[in-house]
Amino acid sequence: MLHTLRGRLIVSCQAYPGEPLRDSETMARIAQSVVIGGAAAIRSQGLDDIRAIARSVAVPQIGLWKVGSDGVFITPTLTHALAVADAGADVVAIDGTRRERPDGRTLEQTIRELKQRADVLVMADAGSVDDGLAAEDAGADIVGTTLAGYTGERPRTTGPDLELVNALAARLRVPLFAEGRIHTPTEARRALEAGAYSVVVGTAITHPASITSWYVDAIAGERSRIADEQLQG
Numbered sequence: 443m444l445h446t447l448r449g450r451l452i453v454s455c456q457a458y459p460g461e462p463l464r465d466s467e468t469m470a471r472i473a474q475s476v477v478i479g480g481a482a483a484i485r486s487q488g489l490d491d492i493r494a495i496a497r498s499v500a501v502p503q504i505g506l507w508k509v510g511s512d513g514v515f516i517t518p519t520l521t522h523a524l525a526v527a528d529a530g531a532d533v534v535a536i537d538g539t540r541r542e543r544p545d546g547r548t549l550e551q552t553i554r555e556l557k558q559r560a561d562v563l564v565m566a567d568a569g570s571v572d573d574g575l576a577a578e579d580a581g582a583d584i585v586g587t588t589l590a591g592y593t594g595e596r597p598r599t600t601g602p603d604l605e606l607v608n609a610l611a612a613r614l615r616v617p618l619f620a621e622g623r624i625h626t627p628t629e630a631r632r633a634l635e636a637g638a639y640s641v642v643v644g645t646a647i648t649h650p651a652s653i654t655s656w657y658v659d660a661i662a663g664e665r666s667r668i669a670d671e672q673l674q675g
């Protein structure tokens with residue numbers, strides 16, 4: 443399955459608690475739309491969304507379960523990972539950092555037990571070069587740059603952390619997925635040029651509130667200039 447993702451775009455379809463699009467059937471429709479556009483796989487969050495998307499599209503699905511938004515929050519324990527696999531994910535994305543995990547298992551134990559009990563690949567969401575290398579040693583099938591800028595080890599760059607993509611791509615044997623703050627098609631291409639196996643884009647495709655705010659911010663200066671002109675005139 444992994445070879446079908448080489449050089450391709452994966453789209454993360456997520457809506458956050460309390461948002462208008464936070465509904466599994468809506469996420470499944472967004473997943474269908476991005477597949478029409480050429481997405482080779484979907485990344486999705488939460489058991490209900492994973493189930494709804496598995497029913498709606500034929501492409502592979504990377505599933506995760508977010509618990510909170512601090513510390514180890516992406517599929518933090520083996521129990522969460524098994525539930526994600528059970529819901530229909532082909533790849534289970536888990537926290538792939540070197541931080542202590544809430545169930546006391548190491549990353550290596552988590553990956554080993556998950557793969558013993560479910561027929562899935564494991565994507566380790568890393569935040570640094572050392573995370574990525576350790577995750578590969580721990581048995582991850584895929585390393586993602588997902589957590590770069592969110593763990594304190596790397597700066598939160600405005601766009602993707604291409605320096606990290608470069609550094610990890612040069613050293614990993616397993617595929618590297620570039621993920622996190624890829625906001626334009628050019629940035630997606632640059633991530634592949636830097637050595638990523640695939641690129642994962644979320645917000646810039648599937649989060650209309652964020653995309654709209656980028657436009658609003660970009661025209662804010664002009665808006666106040668026009669308002670000043672009107673006042674003076």
Ligand SMILES: CC(=O)N[C@H](C=O)[C@@H](O)[C@H](O)[C@H](O)COP(=O)(O)O
Nearest residue numbers: 454588592622623624643644645646
């Ligand atoms: C750090 C974290 O919680 N990342 C999450 C992981 O699944 C999602 O919130 C992101 O949307 C996803 O990684 C894609 O990235 P971006 O939305 O920047 O294209």
